[in-house]
Amino acid sequence: MERVSADGPPISNLDYFILSSGSDSRAYQILSQIQAGPTSGTKIILFNYRERVANRSSDNPLFNYRNLAIADIQEVDCDIKNPSSSLSALEANTFDETKAIAVDISCFTKPYFFFLLKLLRERFGVLKIDAYYTEPQFYSFEKGVFTAFHTSSGPLSIIEIPGYSGQERRDAARKLIILLGFDGDLSREINEDVSPGETVVINGFPAYSPKFKDISLIANEKLVSDHNIRVAYARANHPFEVYNLLAAFKKEASAAEGDTFINVAPLGTKPMALGACLFALHNPEVRVVYPLPETYKDKYSDACWSSWVYELPLA
Amino acid sequence: MSDSYRNPFSGVNAVQLKEDAILDYWCSPFTYNIFSEIKQSDIYREENNIVLMGGRSTGKSMFLRYWSYPIQFRRAEKERKKPLDIIKGNEGIGFYFRIDSPILKSFDGYDLNTEHWASLFTHYFELTVGIQYLEALKRLQDDAEISEQAETSCFVPKVCELLRLSPQQRLEPVITELDRRLRFIDTYRGDVTFHKKAFEPDGPVFPSESLSFGIANLIIQCFDSFRDLNIIILLDEYENFLTYQQMMVNALLRFTKPQIKFRIGMRLEGFRTYNMMGTEDFIKEGREYRKVVFEDISSQNSDYPKFLAEIAKKRLEHVRTLREAGFVDIKKFLSVREDLEQEARDLVKNDPNRVFNQFLKSSGVSKKELEKVRCLDNPLIELLNMIWLMRGVSADETQQAMRDFLDGRKTKRAKKYRLDYVDKYKLSLMFLLCSIYRKEKQYYSFNTFSFLSSGIVGQFIELCRRSFANAEWRDRDALLENGTISREDQTRAARDCSVAEKQQISRIEDYGGTISRFIEKIGNIFRAFHADHKLRYPEVNQFATNIEALNDKNLQYAMQAAIKWSVIQKKRTMHRSGPGEPLQDIYAVNRIFSPSFQISYRTRGGKSVALNEKQLEDLMSDKALVISNYTPKDGILKDSASGKLFPEQ
Numbered sequence: 001m002e003r004v005s006a007d008g009p010p011i012s013n014l015d016y017f018i019l020s021s022g023s024d025s026r027a028y029q030i031l032s033q034i035q036a037g038p039t040s041g042t043k044i045i046l047f048n049y050r051e052r053v054a055n056r057s058s059d060n061p062l063f064n065y066r067n068l069a070i071a072d073i074q075e076v077d078c079d080i081k082n083p084s085s086s087l088s089a090l091e092a093n094t095f096d097e098t099k100a101i102a103v104d105i106s107c108f109t110k111p112y113f114f115f116l117l118k119l120l121r122e123r124f125g126v127l128k129i130d131a132y133y134t135e136p137q138f139y140s141f142e143k144g145v146f147t148a149f150h151t152s153s154g155p156l157s158i159i160e161i162p163g164y165s166g167q168e169r170r171d172a173a174r175k176l177i178i179l180l181g182f183d184g185d186l187s188r189e190i191n192e193d194v195s196p197g198e199t200v201v202i203n204g205f206p207a208y209s210p211k212f213k214d215i216s217l218i219a220n221e222k223l224v225s226d227h228n229i230r231v232a233y234a235r236a237n238h239p240f241e242v243y244n245l246l247a248a249f250k251k252e253a254s255a256a257e258g259d260t261f262i263n264v265a266p267l268g269t270k271p272m273a274l275g276a277c278l279f280a281l282h283n284p285e286v287r288v289v290y291p292l293p294e295t296y297k298d299k300y301s302d303a304c305w306s307s308w309v310y311e312l313p314l315a
Numbered sequence: 316m317s318d319s320y321r322n323p324f325s326g327v328n329a330v331q332l333k334e335d336a337i338l339d340y341w342c343s344p345f346t347y348n349i350f351s352e353i354k355q356s357d358i359y360r361e362e363n364n365i366v367l368m369g370g371r372s373t374g375k376s377m378f379l380r381y382w383s384y385p386i387q388f389r390r391a392e393k394e395r396k397k398p399l400d401i402i403k404g405n406e407g408i409g410f411y412f413r414i415d416s417p418i419l420k421s422f423d424g425y426d427l428n429t430e431h432w433a434s435l436f437t438h439y440f441e442l443t444v445g446i447q448y449l450e451a452l453k454r455l456q457d458d459a460e461i462s463e464q465a466e467t468s469c470f471v472p473k474v475c476e477l478l479r480l481s482p483q484q485r486l487e488p489v490i491t492e493l494d495r496r497l498r499f500i501d502t503y504r505g506d507v508t509f510h511k512k513a514f515e516p517d518g519p520v521f522p523s524e525s526l527s528f529g530i531a532n533l534i535i536q537c538f539d540s541f542r543d544l545n546i547i548i549l550l551d552e553y554e555n556f557l558t559y560q561q562m563m564v565n566a567l568l569r570f571t572k573p574q575i576k577f578r579i580g581m582r583l584e585g586f587r588t589y590n591m592m593g594t595e596d597f598i599k600e601g602r603e604y605r606k607v608v609f610e611d612i613s614s615q616n617s618d619y620p621k622f623l624a625e626i627a628k629k630r631l632e633h634v635r636t637l638r639e640a641g642f643v644d645i646k647k648f649l650s651v652r653e654d655l656e657q658e659a660r661d662l663v664k665n666d667p668n669r670v671f672n673q674f675l676k677s678s679g680v681s682k683k684e685l686e687k688v689r690c691l692d693n694p695l696i697e698l699l700n701m702i703w704l705m706r707g708v709s710a711d712e713t714q715q716a717m718r719d720f721l722d723g724r725k726t727k728r729a730k731k732y733r734l735d736y737v738d739k740y741k742l743s744l745m746f747l748l749c750s751i752y753r754k755e756k757q758y759y760s761f762n763t764f765s766f767l768s769s770g771i772v773g774q775f776i777e778l779c780r781r782s783f784a785n786a787e788w789r790d791r792d793a794l795l796e797n798g799t800i801s802r803e804d805q806t807r808a809a810r811d812c813s814v815a816e817k818q819q820i821s822r823i824e825d826y827g828g829t830i831s832r833f834i835e836k837i838g839n840i841f842r843a844f845h846a847d848h849k850l851r852y853p854e855v856n857q858f859a860t861n862i863e864a865l866n867d868k869n870l871q872y873a874m875q876a877a878i879k880w881s882v883i884q885k886k887r888t889m890h891r892s893g894p895g896e897p898l899q900d901i902y903a904v905n906r907i908f909s910p911s912f913q914i915s916y917r918t919r920g921g922k923s924v925a926l927n928e929k930q931l932e933d934l935m936s937d938k939a940l941v942i943s944n945y946t947p948k949d950g951i952l953k954d955s956a957s958g959k960l961f962p963e964q
């Protein structure tokens with residue numbers, strides 16, 4: 001895990017750089033540092049969610065990538081609710097274990113980058129990638145810091161992230177590990193749907209900003225105040241810390257209860273979700289559940305804080 | 316001592332509870348006459364299938380799980396009986412199934428057709444049911460409960476034949492094999508995302524009925540102990556089943572065998588379809604199933620409050636600190652009823668003349684007459700007196716009636732006054748007083764929480780949970796030493812709970828936004844009725860409409876979704892929305908929203924707001940609300956230029 005300086009040298013020697021379009025200013029923070037000119041040999045694959053692109057004028061910040069010097073770009077139209085809608089467009093590419101591949105997860109929805117990482121491993125045999133992430137500087141709290149915060153709106157549907165169904169053995173005890181976010185409704189819904197014997201919440205600490213860890217606890221008050229719930233902490237920008245914590249919980253559960261069906265709900269930051277993704281990739285018996293909303297809010301954060309690169313072994 | 320304290324109302328979810336905990340927390344609804352349509356003996360003996368319908372947290376899962384064999388076996392152990400004796404006493408054995416919604420939804424999509432998914436899901440369902448039958452048998456066999464050992468009877472070979480397995484002697488390898496086949500489906504569900512491929516297991520794909528009825532029939536045939544018993548499939552959260560999945564189960568309901576019956580738990584309006592897989596036929600209430608409503612807003616006529624008190628007692632007893640201190644009666648924590656007079660006195664204490672001054676300014680009644688009917692000790696009585704004056708009763712008559720009532724005289728006047736004050740208007744007066752003082756009504760007491768829960772046990776528990784959390788935070792020692800929770804802490808709990816539930820509406824699948832707009836608007840209409848200074852339509856909080864007759868299917872579906880999620884609740888019988896109106900279906904807004912709109916938490920009857928299709932459409936749309944379109948023509952809002960005697964500031 002390394003910080004990526006905005007003033008640092010260009011990022012070069014990549015075969016593929018995969019990202020999602022977005023109207024946040026962080027959407028193209030890393031892309032702007034990628035050497036993607038005619039001689040670079042780097043192909044940019046940009047996912048355009050139909051729902052995000054619809055009804056946007058051409059001067060919308062979402063299209064700012066068009067102002068960058070990119071020689072080879074593939075725009076993949078996809079459906080926010082159905083990650084496999086991008087499958088056929090990706091098949092044309094020659095991903096394999098020899099290629100240098102980087103994925104910027106900043107503006108991807110979580111189910112999408114979960115899908116993408118497993119796809120790269122399962123279909124194309126990619127064994128490692130670099131994941132980039134730019135932290136937002138602000139979140140917008142429409143109704144005040146300690147009241148409702150939603151990254152999504154409209155009805156929710158709790159799903160298994162495609163490709164992460166896990167394996168529930170007979171008589172296995174269900175354990176739910178929630179990476180805590182600001183949206184308290186989501187954790188409650190998931191806990192009710194999964195109905196585990198034990199629930200653990202992992203709060204991001206240190207958070208991007210000192211208050212965030214408290215906001216997430218307050219927003220999830222109902223769940224957290226339950227006397228059966230354990231609270232643990234992992235750094236909000238550190239996927240590997242989350243990974244290690246999940247591995248420790250798994251070991252602990254195996255020792256205590258024998259067969260345990262671990263469910264992970266990655267509601268917190270994207271780096272935390274990345275840790276959960278990696279853990280589920282390495283432990284295919286683990287299920288990943290996620291609340292798929294009707295729509296994601298167009299913009300719930302703004303400006304750029306630190307950017308990070310994580311070297312991820314997919315197998 | 317307080318170190319052992321934890322919130323007694325936190326975290327008890329029936330699906331998650333272990334067997335002992337289910338027994339510890341179990342309160343039989345039959346003891347409290349909660350359901351008129353079902354007797355305890357019907358659970359195992361009723362020949363028809365039974366569908367238990369109710370909103371979230373109405374206790375359906377607790378109810379279904381209680382009758383399942385693991386709980387009944389544990390019960391037998393506690394009562395020092397043999398499991399088989401319990402089963403025989405019940406005349407049946409129950410098998411509980413809950414498939415969570417992420418799994419159900421995973422049997423869909425990836426451009427694979429419904430036939431593909433239906434076949435796969437049926438296979439999954441049959442395996443899931445079949446494996447549980449065998450596990451129950453194995454458990455009985457391990458406990459030497461069944462005289463005919465499964466392994467020495469014809470049972471295992473016949474099961475192997477049914478499953479197309481090589482002959483086995485013991486149950487365990489058969490169970491292991493079924494489990495392996497279930498895992499194969501899990502693997503397929505995970506892989507299909509990346510490799511769109513056919514489902515090709517190394518064994519048969521089981522069609523509907525093959526194991527769910529097939530193994531059940533073998534059990535009945537092969538074991539004398541089961542010959543006269545019913546096999547009950549307790550299927551929970553049926554509303555989460557996708558349409559084709561319901562069609563598959565609906566067909567099972569249609570073709571159940573004499574000793575195999577379903578007890579299905581679901582939300583109201585939880586049937587996505589009445590159609591059946593593989594036939595043009597459909598299932599029908601009364602023919603394929605009997606409906607039992609678990610969520611009844613009218614349940615105040617039953618022993619519902621006693622049921623709630625018993626549930627609370629069990630939770631309070633689970634906390635050592637409270638148990639040892641003898642604080643196990645929720646009514647003592649919350650107080651039995653509201654003290655409206657005290658609440659009114661507290662409300663007016665800093666400005667006791669406001670009502671008098673407002674009437675003096677706006678009512679046209681003389682100062683002398685108004686002064687005659689003042690009652691500084693009881694602001695509610697003073698307000699009622701002034702309303703009597705507005706209604707044309709003389710000041711002398713009003714004063715005399717009040718005096719007779721307060722002095723306990725048995726006069727006609729006192730009787731009339733009592734009827735108005737105690738029986739009809741006291742709560743309405745409190746709402747009006749709050750409206751005049753621009754203060755929020757307090758929602759507290761066991762009785763109020765019982766009403767606010769709207770027949771949904773989980774809502775009562777949540778109100779208690781929040782009250783205890785507030786009390787603990789504010790003054791933990793007082794909570795644990797006195798065993799009481801203040802009005803303010805309860806009110807804050809009720810208000811927060813109301814806001815949280817209202818916020819949840821927009822998260823309802825499919826029609827969340829529409830329903831949210833509707834509730835916001837209808838709540839404000841009810842609020843306007845509560846601010847009527849003449850109290851002509853006290854405590855209006857219901858509306859009348861005919862959902863089935865709506866031409867716009869979207870409106871119809873939205874209303875049905877509102878019922879499914881208990882946002883609105885249908886009254887059991889039809890009523891008139893007002894004198895001279897035809898009989899109509901009446902709906903109440905879930906009482907938990909009452910604190911948000913500052914409206915009454917109980918049903919008074921009388922006036923309901925009649926809504927036609929156009930009005931419903933407007934209330935669900937983004938259009939601005941014009942309250943006068945929904946209030947009577949004689950106008951509750953036309954008494955002053957601003958529309959109210961006491962205009963909001």
